[in-house]
Amino acid sequence: MWFRNARVFRFTKPFDITAEALEEKLQSDVFKPCGPQETTRQGWIPPLGKHSDMLVHSTNGYHLIALRKEEKILPGPVVKELVEERAEAIEIEQGRKVRRKEKDEIKEQVMLEMLPQAFSKNRRCFAYLAPKDGVLVVDAGSSKQAEDLASFLRKSLGSLPVRPPAVEQAPAFTFTGWLNETVDLPATVTLGSECELKDPSEDGGVVRCKGLDLQADEIRNHLDTGMQVTKLAVTWDDSLSFVLDEELGIRRLKFGDTLQEKLDDVDADDAAARFDAAFALMTLELARLIPGLLEALGGEDRSAIVDEA
Structure with missing residues (x-):
């Protein structure tokens, strides 16, 4: 159970909920298939699929949930x-x-x-609430998909005080500084071989680079013209690799061999146990990554966050 993406939301004030209370809240919006005259419908489903009827899978205080959306396809x-x-x-x-x-x-x-008679397209979106870390993490490739899940969760709970995290300086400024070496590259960050450069002017162009040394002269030449880095492939602490964008979206997330080896030690015949072990390993790894990444990007702006009730 590895997330392929991670869109992070920060709780703006203290928020805590038990697995039992969350389960009860989600029951009011359980997924039901589209009716004959409906084009779309969504609702909560068990994250473990056929292995459990529970809408919440909780491990070490992290609560995993899954939203299913059905859309009728009309050519x-x-x-x-x-x-x-x-x-x-x-x-x-x-x-x-x-x-x-x-x-x-x-x-x-x-x-x-x-x-x-229309065909149905079904999509699942996973997320987990981490009250002790103050974040909601959504496995979504786009900010819209993540916002849709957060909005539906807010409807189910009645209140969900979250917003995307903010950092003290623009991520594109930091990315660009890492490549042109005007900002120190943190020891935990290793540059990958992929980036996206944008001209910040109104009609500016976009350059996408893949399979290159990101500190080579050809990249530096683009930076010297004023282009900014808006997406960047990195490896974090030799354990996670991903593409990070200027909205702090983490995409194409890959977990290292060490985590996979730990998962391989779990009984392969017990699907639920493997699922739980993978979720536990993943959340612990992301619990290290998220604050470390925010710090590497210049520090989190917490001016809109209330730390105490």
């Missing part, structure tokens, strides 16, 4: 073709032009008729 070209056919039939039969508003009404009717 755009098929819908458009049916709408045009019906509009044409009306024009021939009634001898008049079908206007945009009426076409929109026809489209809505066509979609309602097609929904019961």
